[in-house]
Structure formats: structure tokens, C-alpha cells
Amino acid sequence: xxxxxAENVYWTARYLERxxxxxxxxxxxxxxxxxxxxxSQVQPMNWEQLLTITGSRETFLAGARRAxxxxxxxxxxxxxxxxxxxxxxxxxxxxxxRTTRELFPREAWEFLNRLFLETRAACGRDFPAAxxxxxxxxxxxxxxxxxxxxxATMVRDETFSMFRLGRYLERxDMVTRILDVRGALxxxxxxxVDRPLRNALWLTVLKSLSGDQMYRRQVRPRIRGVEVLxxxxxxxxxxxxxxxxxxxxxxxxxxIGGADLAQGIIGRIEESLYLADxxxxxxxxxxxxFLDGLQLLLGQLHLTISRTYFDQEVVAGVSVGGVVSGRTSxxxxxxxxxxxxxxxxxxxxxx
Amino acid sequence: xxxxxxxxxxxxxxxxxxxxxxxSGSRLSGGPQILPDxxxxxxxxxxxxxxxxxxxxxxxGITFTVYSEGENIDRAWPFDVIPRCMAESEWRRLEAxxxxxxxxxxxxxxxxxxxxKIIKDGHFPGEVVLESRNWRPExxxxxxxxxxxxxxxxxxxxxxxxxxxxxxxxxLRVPSGVSYMLENRMLTKRILPELFHHQRILPVDDYxxxxxxxxxxxxxxxxxxxxVVVLTPGVFNSAYFEHTYLAQQMGVELVxxxxxxxxxxxxxxxxxxxxxxxxxxxxxxxxxxxxxxxxFRPDSMLGVPGLVRAWRRGKVAxxxxxxxxxxxxxxxxSYMPRIIRYYLDQDPIIPNVPTWRCHIPEERxxxxxxxxxxxxxxxxxxxxxxMLMGPHASxxxxxxxxxxxxxxxxxxxGQQTLTPSTVPTLVDGRVEPRHVDLRPFILSGERxxxxxxxxxxxxxxxxxxxxxxxxxxxxxxTWVIADGDRGK
Numbered sequence: 001x002x003x004x005x006a007e008n009v010y011w012t013a014r015y016l017e018r019x020x021x022x023x024x025x026x027x028x029x030x031x032x033x034x035x036x037x038x039x040s041q042v043q044p045m046n047w048e049q050l051l052t053i054t055g056s057r058e059t060f061l062a063g064a065r066r067a068x069x070x071x072x073x074x075x076x077x078x079x080x081x082x083x084x085x086x087x088x089x090x091x092x093x094x095x096x097x098r099t100t101r102e103l104f105p106r107e108a109w110e111f112l113n114r115l116f117l118e119t120r121a122a123c124g125r126d127f128p129a130a131x132x133x134x135x136x137x138x139x140x141x142x143x144x145x146x147x148x149x150x151x152a153t154m155v156r157d158e159t160f161s162m163f164r165l166g167r168y169l170e171r172x173d174m175v176t177r178i179l180d181v182r183g184a185l186x187x188x189x190x191x192x193v194d195r196p197l198r199n200a201l202w203l204t205v206l207k208s209l210s211g212d213q214m215y216r217r218q219v220r221p222r223i224r225g226v227e228v229l230x231x232x233x234x235x236x237x238x239x240x241x242x243x244x245x246x247x248x249x250x251x252x253x254x255x256i257g258g259a260d261l262a263q264g265i266i267g268r269i270e271e272s273l274y275l276a277d278x279x280x281x282x283x284x285x286x287x288x289x290f291l292d293g294l295q296l297l298l299g300q301l302h303l304t305i306s307r308t309y310f311d312q313e314v315v316a317g318v319s320v321g322g323v324v325s326g327r328t329s330x331x332x333x334x335x336x337x338x339x340x341x342x343x344x345x346x347x348x349x350x351x
Numbered sequence: 352x353x354x355x356x357x358x359x360x361x362x363x364x365x366x367x368x369x370x371x372x373x374x375s376g377s378r379l380s381g382g383p384q385i386l387p388d389x390x391x392x393x394x395x396x397x398x399x400x401x402x403x404x405x406x407x408x409x410x411x412g413i414t415f416t417v418y419s420e421g422e423n424i425d426r427a428w429p430f431d432v433i434p435r436c437m438a439e440s441e442w443r444r445l446e447a448x449x450x451x452x453x454x455x456x457x458x459x460x461x462x463x464x465x466x467x468k469i470i471k472d473g474h475f476p477g478e479v480v481l482e483s484r485n486w487r488p489e490x491x492x493x494x495x496x497x498x499x500x501x502x503x504x505x506x507x508x509x510x511x512x513x514x515x516x517x518x519x520x521x522x523l524r525v526p527s528g529v530s531y532m533l534e535n536r537m538l539t540k541r542i543l544p545e546l547f548h549h550q551r552i553l554p555v556d557d558y559x560x561x562x563x564x565x566x567x568x569x570x571x572x573x574x575x576x577x578x579v580v581v582l583t584p585g586v587f588n589s590a591y592f593e594h595t596y597l598a599q600q601m602g603v604e605l606v607x608x609x610x611x612x613x614x615x616x617x618x619x620x621x622x623x624x625x626x627x628x629x630x631x632x633x634x635x636x637x638x639x640x641x642x643x644x645x646x647f648r649p650d651s652m653l654g655v656p657g658l659v660r661a662w663r664r665g666k667v668a669x670x671x672x673x674x675x676x677x678x679x680x681x682x683x684x685s686y687m688p689r690i691i692r693y694y695l696d697q698d699p700i701i702p703n704v705p706t707w708r709c710h711i712p713e714e715r716x717x718x719x720x721x722x723x724x725x726x727x728x729x730x731x732x733x734x735x736x737x738m739l740m741g742p743h744a745s746x747x748x749x750x751x752x753x754x755x756x757x758x759x760x761x762x763x764x765g766q767q768t769l770t771p772s773t774v775p776t777l778v779d780g781r782v783e784p785r786h787v788d789l790r791p792f793i794l795s796g797e798r799x800x801x802x803x804x805x806x807x808x809x810x811x812x813x814x815x816x817x818x819x820x821x822x823x824x825x826x827x828x829t830w831v832i833a834d835g836d837r838g839k
Contacts, residue, residue, distance in 0.1 A: 002610050006624045098412075099586050102599030106411075113412040158624065258625060309624040 001158040005103065007310040008096040009159055013166025015093035016112070019086045020143035021174045023136040025050065025208045026076055026086075030132060032204035033069075045182070045201060047072040053181045054084045073132065078123035086139060087123050090116045103159045107149055115142040158256055165252035165305070172245030173298050175232055178208050180291040199223045205232070209240045226282040234273055242294070243273055249301070262304045269297050359390045360775075360782045368514050368772040369784055376436030376832055385436065386775070388546050389782070398780045401432050404542045413534050414592050428531060429825030432542055435774045435787060435807040439553065439834040445508065445516060445791070446801045448700030451691060453504050453793045456521060458694040460500040460678050464491050474693045475686055479710070482761050483683075484731065485639070485676035487647070493663060495672045496569055499795045502670040503562070503634075505529070508701070508789040508805075510772040517704045517769065518687070519788065523671060523679040525636045529558060529792045530593035531826055532806040533600075539828040551833040553803035558792070559600035562634075565796035566601075569668035570631040578628065579603045580621065582611070582635040584653070594636050606630075608637070613657030619667045632668045633658075639673050646673070681730040681764045682708055705767040709760040718765035719756065722749040725765040727756070740816070742768055771816055774827065776809055786810045788818050789829065804829035 029050060047069050051057040056075070059082055065071050078087045094116045101109040122135060147167070154160045182205045202223050206212040211232060218238065219227050235241040239248075250266045253259040272293060281287045356363040357372065364372050371377055371385065389397060405427065413428045462469050463480055470477040480486050505526030507519040536555050540547065563579065570577030583594035585607050598605035610621050611630065620627035640648045646659035661667045677683070683690075685706040688699045707714040707725070718725060727739040739752045756763045773784035791805030807827040808818035818824040 001624050002604055002606060003622045003624055004607065004610055005604070099595075099605075101412075102595045102605050106599070110411050114410045117409065162624075256624065 001162070003310050005100050006158070006162050007306075008100045009103065009162045010166040010305075010310075012093050012096040012100065013163045014170040015089045015096065016143055016146065017167045017170035017174075018084065019089040019093065020140050021171065022054065022076060022084070022086050022089065023139040023143075024210060025053065025174075025178065026073060027133055027136045027140075028204050028208035030073075030129075031207070032200065035200060045204070049181050050076055053177045055177070056082050056084050059083070070129070073129075074127065077136070078127070086136075087119055090119055090139075100159075105149060105153045107153075108146055111142065111146045111149065115139070115146075156255070161252040161255040162309075165249055165256075168245045168248035168252065169298065169302065169305075171240060172242050172249070173295065175209060175240065175242040175245065176291045176294050176298070178205060179229070179232060180288060180295075182208075198225065202228045211238060211240055214238050226279055229282050229287075230278045233276070233278065243270075246270070246273075253305075256309070259305070259308050262301060262308060265297060265301045265304055269294065269301075272297070357386045357390075360386060360394075362386065362775055362782050362784070364773060365784055367512055367770050367784075367786075368510055370435055370437070370510070370772050370774045370787070373514065374436065374510075374772070375438035375441035376830065385434065385546060388549070389433065392545070394780055394782075397432070397777060397782075400542045401777050404430055404432050404538050407538060407541060411534075412592070413531070426820075428534070429811060429820065430535060430538055431776045431785075431809055431811075431825050431827045432539065433775050433777060433782070434539055434543075434546070434828040434830045435789075436830045436832055437804065439831055442553075442804065442831040445701060448518075449506055449791055449793050449801050450799045451695060451697060451700055452506065452518065452521065452687065453501065453795055453799055455687070455691040455694045456504070456523065456678050457499050457501055457795055459683075459690050460675055461494070461498045462694075463677060464493055464500075464674060469690070469693055472693075474689055479680075479682050479686075479761070480677060483677050483680055485674075485680065487639070487674040487677070489646075490663070490674040493672070493674070496668065497795075497797050500672040500675040501678070502565055502569070502672075502795050504793040504795070505790050505805075506793065508791065509704070509769055511769040514772075516701060516789075518701050519704060519769075520681065520684055521679065521687075522790075524638060524676045525590075525671075526790070526792065527590040527593050527636075528790055528806040528808075528826075529802070530596040532792070532802065532804070532829070533558060533596075535806070535826055535828040550830075553831040553833060555803050555829075558802055559597060561794050561800050562597065563601040563603070565794045565800075566632045566634055566668075566670055568796045569670060571665050571668060572631055577631040579632040579634065580606045580630050582606055582608070582633050582637055584608075584637050584641070588636070590636065597634070608653060608655050611655045611658070613655060613661050617657065617661045617664045617666050619655070619658065619661050630667060632670065634670050639676055642669075642673060679731075681706070681728050682710070682761070685764060704769060707765040709756050709763040709765065714765075715756065715760055718763075719753055721765070722753060724768060726768050727752050727763055727765050730762050730764060740768070771810075774807070774809065776811070776825075776827070778811070778813075783813070785813075786816050786818070787827070804831045 029045070029047065032045060033047070048057075048067065050072060051060050054076065060067075060072070060075055063081060065075055065079075075082050076085055079085050080088050080091070082088060090112075094112050097104070097109060097112055119139060150160065150163060182201065199222075202225050203212060206215050206223070206228060209232060215223075215228065215231050215238075218235065219231050231238065231241065233242045236243060236247070238244055246266055246269050250263060253262050253266075272290075276290060281290055362372075368374070392400070408427045408430055413430075414426055459469065459475075463486075467477065469475045470480070501523040503526060505522040505528060507522070508516050509519045510516045532555060566579045567577045570579075579601065580603055581594055581598040581601075583591060583605055585591070588594070595605055604621065606621055612620050612622065612627070614620055614627070619630045619633070621630050635642060637654070641653040643654045643656060643658040643660075644652065645656050658667075658669075659673055662669045662673060684703065685708050687703055691697060691699045707718045709715040709718055718727070721741070722739070723741050723744075725741045727741065729737045739748060741749065744752075752763075771786040771788055774787050775782045776785035778785070787807050787809045789805050789807050792802045794800045807829040808820070809825050809827055810816055810818050810823070811825045812823055815823065820826070
């Protein structure tokens with residue numbers, strides 16, 4: 001597999017997963033706000049947290065945007081100046097797939113192309129809150145359709161592993177972000193947030209990761225913070241749990257081969273999960289630092305994978321150094337994104 | 352007596368040859384039931400089908416890329432649902448003519464780089480070649496496998512008012528369009544399945560396998576399975592869709608120049624996630640000039656340094672071979688009848704369009720005296736650029752071309768103006784005649800193979816002859832109808 005192509009496949013997967021997860025996150029928040037708003041004096045949850053989760057607060061504040069529900073949802077869904085918006089993610093997934101589509105079943109390009117075009121068309125129209133859920137659930141479903149298509153039709157080759165690798169890594173990243181902001185916030189305010197409300201909030205966290213039903217089946221019907229945290233961080237069988245994502249990355253690396261350095265970082269992640277005392281994390285404010293540590297390890301994992309597969313310095317002339325994600329003071333590490341696209345080439349002709 | 356109209360759809364030919372009413376695939380010669388079939392569907396339903404086709408094109412991302420003002424825009428491929436038809440008997444004759452032409456062209460190129468017998472024997476003026484900017488004297492003595500230089504050729508055919516099919520030009524550098532031929536068939540099957548019931552249409556979808564076989568047969572290594580790649584200039588190229596399409600259909604890697612390196616041993620390697628892997632055959636969709644900065648254009652930053660050296664040392668095969676472009680020239684074209692006679696000792700099966708060469712004084716006089724009747728073309732351009740359509744041009748434009756011709760006579764030819772045949776085309780819900788041409792694709796390796804039909808391009812603007820997609824042209828599915836089944 002070509003290094004350039006591998007990198008495109010990896011980013012297609014990450015952006016597709018990012019669009020899917022973001023859609024889910026906005027829906028879960030939308031529904032939770034409807035539940036919580038009327039019953040509580042304190043407001044432990046708000047739309048602005050989504051800016052922190054997605055690491056996009058600075059971009060949001062840089063423009064003249066309204067910091068209310070409609071303004072934030074617009075920003076997260078259809079603002080192309082937001083590099084992490086759903087529309088932008090779909091566009092970037094499509095741009096990356098465009099140059100690699102010969103590797104995938106042709107329906108993959110058709111589905112993604114149509115998803116982008118339809119989303120863009122819908123984003124250009126009026127955007128009422130009443131249609132929000134249906135619209136965003138549609139996006140999640142379309143993303144799942146593409147993943148399902150690949151799962152059901154592709155040979156298990158390097159392309160497939162590279163795609164899965166990107167999805168798992170993005171998903172693991174998303175779990176830490178959601179837990180960091182929502183979880184840490186709830187835990188630090190335990191004294192002011194009463195128990196029913198706290199449980200409702202944990203339920204939102206689960207729903208953001210499509211984990212509410214699975215939690216009830218796997219753990220217990222009642223929602224308890226410590227157990228939700230343990231489930232989302234450490235469960236080995238729930239596909240959206242952090243550990244599952246990291247093991248997935250590890251399996252993909254093993255299938256592709258030659259990734260000892262990256263496997264070493266996964267070892268360190270496994271180790272810190274093993275050593276983590278969830279009960280203690282749930283009791284005090286150590287959760288934020290812990291999750292921040294995991295995010296930094298994920299950042300290193302990404303860089304190591306890049307250097308192993310994409311930017312090998314085996315040949316003179318071409319070596320693109322990885323960009324180290326800057327750590328920000330606002331709770332979460334900024335999201336990594338693809339280095340800028342290459343410059344236009346000319347020189348072919350079409351007679 | 353030929354019918355010049357089909358009354359139920361109020362379709363009329365406008366004093367030119369209409370493929371459907373008069374051609375070999377026409378209704379009256381027992382051909383397809385296309386017009387009655389379409390009449391049965393009704394104009395409204397036809398419009399719906401056209402809408403469905405356009406939707407499918409957008410959803411499948413069948414596009415060509417227009418790069419302008421720093422942004423690349425994917426335009427949906429303009430497709431017309433009404434197919435263009437031809438009887439197999441007529442097609443077989445054209446096919447034989449195309450095979451003949453391509454054999455002669457390859458023999459000609461091989462001769463130019465190895466001995467130049469045709470020049471020494473006085474059948475071809477040497478200065479025409481030596482003055483061509485596509486002539487690569489440094490490649491003299493090269494002998495590609497099977498003596499073939501142009502492995503992939505796209506020749507443009509045009510039918511004039513008199514019903515005769517002419518060859519307009521042979522595209523030997525990086526001809527494009529074959530993916531649209533394949534996609535057009537896929538679309539027609541999807542959108543108008545009814546039309547397939549009355550006749551058997553020769554399939555076209557075996558092109559990628561034939562292409563792969565030809566490419567693989569060029570491999571300099573024996574034993575291992577050949578590693579074939581398609582080399583694209585990148586996503587900004589107007590034919591990028593086709594590059595990905597062909598790579599996908601053949602199941603080979605699509606590479607860009609930056610994915611390839613030439614190592615110390617002059618083998619070509621591609622950069623993979625597991626290090627370097629040797630490449631045997633490159634189907635390059637990049638012009639000679641931009642193939643290798645060490646070879647033809649030292650000022651170019653594009654290409655793979657050392658690629659031509661690797662090819663010359665026989666470490667890698669390139670299709671088409673560097674230097675092939677020398678024969679993709681309107682002046683060389685004008686000598687094709689002689690070239691065919693010289694190498695094959697046969698008369699040309701498909702005639703050339705009558706052509707006058709401006710580097711020959713008496714022919715130049717004829718061109719200059721008839722600028723209002725002829726089409727003037729530069730010898731080396733493609734895509735319909737830099738042309739003068741004499742009968743439609745203003746006096747000032749003709750004046751300008753007279754100056755251009757006198758300044759650089761070698762670079763211009765004059766051609767008799769043809770009136771291309773028409774095919775019914777759906778325009779704003781009505782069936783109207785529009786002018787078409789035909790580009791079949793010819794593959795050459797050990798043997799020569801031609802697509803069944805080709806890409807029919809259609810000038811969508813009323814009265815226009817310009818079929819290039821970059822200038823308002825569209826395309827149609829092309830049906831070669833099996834003889835045995837006609838009139839069923």
C-alpha cells in the first residue's frame with residue numbers, strides 16, 4: 001500500500017468517525033437539555049461545553065458568532081470555518097476518499113459523496129431546531145452505512161486495516177473528550193447537583209456514545225457514575241469504550257505490521273488504564289488529569305503511526321515532520337487534523 | 352427513399368446526415384426500435400429518465416475537473432440518455448480500419464526512432480519530424496516490446512453530410528474518455544432498460560481487462576506477476592476521475608509522481624507503508640514533458656527524476672512510450688494514407704479528411720485563399736483549442752490566422768469543413784438533432800484490439816460542432832447492434 005494512499009485512508013476514516021460522533025454528541029445534548037432545563041436551578045450542562053469537547057472554543061470566539069444554542073449548533077454542524085464541524089469533516093473525508101476511492105467498493109464513494117452533497121444542501125437551507133434530531137440522526141446512520149458496507153464487502157487487506165485504525169483512534173479520542181468535559185464537570189460539582197440530575201447527566205454521557213442500552217445490559221439497569229466511568233473507559237466488549245478502541249488500534253497495527261513503536265505506546269495506555277483506580281477517580285478531581293494524560297498518549301500514538309507509515313524517510317527529498325499538538329489550558333487537547341493539502345499539479349493533458 | 356423525420360416525436364433531420372434516421376443502425380434498415388420505444392415512453396417520462404440519469408451521475412461522482420482561478424471544480428459529466436446506434440456490419444469495417452491505422456502508426460514511430468527508412472525512401476519528408484516539438488532524438492535506437500510505442504490510442508471519427516465516416520485525428524499521447532464510455536453504458540442500462548429488449552448490443556465492459564493484459568504483457572520481468580500502476584498528475588487533472596476509475600477497474604495502484612523513485616540500479620520503486628516496492632509497468636497519464644525532469648524539461652519540477660533513464664535501460668515499461676507524441680501531429684496525420692500504404696501495402700479503409708499542409712507553398716496558398724471555407728488547426732494542440740472555424744469566423748479572426756500561418760507554416764493545417772452527423776438528443780424535454788463524433792479506443796500489444804463502438808461526444812448547443820467536454824459538449828452511449836438480431 002502506498003504511503004500517501006495509506007495516509008488518505010486513515011484520514012478518511014478519522015473524519016468520517018468525527019462527523020458521526022459529533023452528530024451523536026449534538027443529538028444527545030439536545031435531548032438532555034430538553035430534560036434538564038425545566039427541573040433544575042443549577043445548570044450543570046450547557047451548549048458551550050460542546051465547544052470544549054470538540055476543542056473549537058478559540059475558533060468559535062474568533063468569529064462574530066452568537067453564543068446561544070442556535071449559534072453553537074450552527075457552528076458545530078455547518079460552519080465550514082470550524083475545522084471540526086460536521087459539514088467540514090464530511091468534506092474532508094470526501095476529499096481524502098476521492099484520491100483513494102479505487103481501493104474501496106465503489107458504493108463507498110457513492111454513499112459518502114451523496115452524504116456530503118445532501119448534507120451541504122441541507123445546511124444551506126433553514127435549519128430549525130425541530131428538524132435537528134432527524135437530520136443529525138440521518139448523518140449518523142449514513143456514516144454507519146458506509147462503515148457497514150466496508151465491513152460486509154471488503155477483503156481484510158491493509159486498506160481495510162488502515163481504515164479501521166483511523167476509526168478506532170478517533171473514537172477513543174472522542175470518549176476521552178466527552179468524559180473529560182461532562183464527567184469532570186459533574187464530579188466537581190457533586191455538592192450542587194442532586195442525585196437524580198446527576199444520573200440524568202451520566203445517561204447523556206452514555207447516549208453521546210450510543211452506550212445507554214449496552215451499559216444496562218452489560219453492567220446494570222441503574223445508572224451509577226463510577227460504573228459508567230468504568231464501562232466507558234475499561235470495558236473490553238463495548239465497541240465505543242476507550243479500551244476497546246485502543247485494542248482495535250493495536251489489532252490493526254498488528255495486521256499491518258512493522259509498528260513496534262506504536263505498540264509500545266499502546267502498552268503504556270493499557271498500563272495506565274490498568275493502574276487507574278476508577279472509584280478514586282470518580283471521587284475527586286483527578287479525572288481531568290487522568291484523561292488529559294490519555295489524550296496526550298493518543299496524540300503521541302498518532303504521531304508515531306504517521307512516522308511509521310506515512311512519512312518514512314526512506315528516500316531523499318520527501319520528509320514531512322509531524323506537528324505536535326499543542327496543549328491548551330482549556331481542559332482538552334486540540335484535535336489533530338490532516339496537514340494542509342498538496343499544491344496543485346499540472347502537466348497531464350486530456351486530448 | 353429515406354425518411355427525414357419521425358413524425359410522432361416531431362423529430363426532423365436538418366439537412367445533414369442523421370445517424371438514427373439514415374445510418375446503418377436506423378429504423379428503416381431494420382435497426383433498433385429506439386424512436387418508437389421512446390415515443391411509447393412519452394416526452395414526460397423521458398424527461399424523468401434524463402433527470403434520473405443526472406441524479407445518478409452526481410451521486411456516483413462521475414465528473415470531470417475544471418481547474419480555474421485557483422480552485423478545482425468537479426463538473427457532473429453531461430450525459431444524454433438517447434443512445435447512438437450503428438450496425439455491427441458497419442462497425443466491423445471501421446474496426447478493421449482502426450486496426451490498420453494503429454499498426455501503421457506504430458510501424459511509423461518505430462521506424463522514425465530506428466533507421467527512418469520511410470524518410471530515406473522518400474515517402475515522408477524528414478523535416479516534418481525533425482521540426483516537431485514532440486520529436487525526441489535522444490530516444491533513437493529504442494526498441495520497445497512488440498515494436499509498439501502507442502499502446503493506447505483514441506482516434507476521432509466524424510461522419511460528413513455524405514454519410515462517409517472520416518478519421519479526424521489520432522490521439523496518441525494520453526487520450527482520455529474511455530471511462531465515460533463505460534459509465535455511459537452503465538447509466539443507459541440503469542435508466543432505459545426497456546431499450547435493450549429489442550436488440551443485442553455488443554458489450555463494452557471488457558475494456559479494463561484488455562487494458563490490463565496489454566500492460567502486463569509489457570513487463571520487463573518474467574516469472575513474477577507484473578506490478579502495474581497508473582500514473583496520474585493528481586487530483587487537479589481534468590481526467591482524474593478516469594485515472595482512478597481505470598486503476599480501480601484493473602485492481603492496480605494509482606500513483607502520483609511523488610510516490611515513485613528511481614533507485615541507484617535504475618529500477619523504479621514506489622513508496623509503500625512497508626518501504627519500497629519495484630514497479631514493472633507504468634500506464635502514465637502524464638505528458639512526456641512532465642514525466643522526468645532529468646529528461647525532457649530540465650525546468651520542470653514535476654515528474655520522477657530518472658524515470659526515462661530507467662525506461663531506456665529496460666527496467667520499466669511505459670505506456671505509451673516516451674516519444675510517441677511525434678506521430679500525434681496534424682501534419683503527420685495528413686500523410687497517414689501514404690504511411691499506411693508504405694508499411695502495410697494496403698489502401699486506407701477509413702479515409703482522412705481532405706487536408707492542406709501550410710508548410711508546402713502551393714497548399715498554403717490554397718489554405719490562405721479559402722480561409723472562409725476551411726477549418727484551420729494548429730498541428731499540436733488537443734481539446735479543440737487554437738482552431739479557426741472558417742465559415743463561422745469573423746473577418747478579423749481570419750486575418751489573425753492568416754498572420755499566424757505565415758509566421759509559422761509548419762504549425763498549421765487547413766481541413767475541409769465537415770458537417771458532422773446528428774443524433775436525436777433530449778434538449779429541454781424535446782428530442783432534437785445534435786452533432787456528434789465518435790472516439791473508439793485501440794489497444795496495441797502483441798495484438799491489436801478495439802472497443803466495440805467508443806465514446807460518442809455530442810455538441811449540446813444547437814448548431815454547434817464543438818463536442819469537447821471543456822467547451823459545452825456532452826456524451827451518449829454508443830450501441831453497436833449485433834447483425835444477426837436486427838429487426839427482431
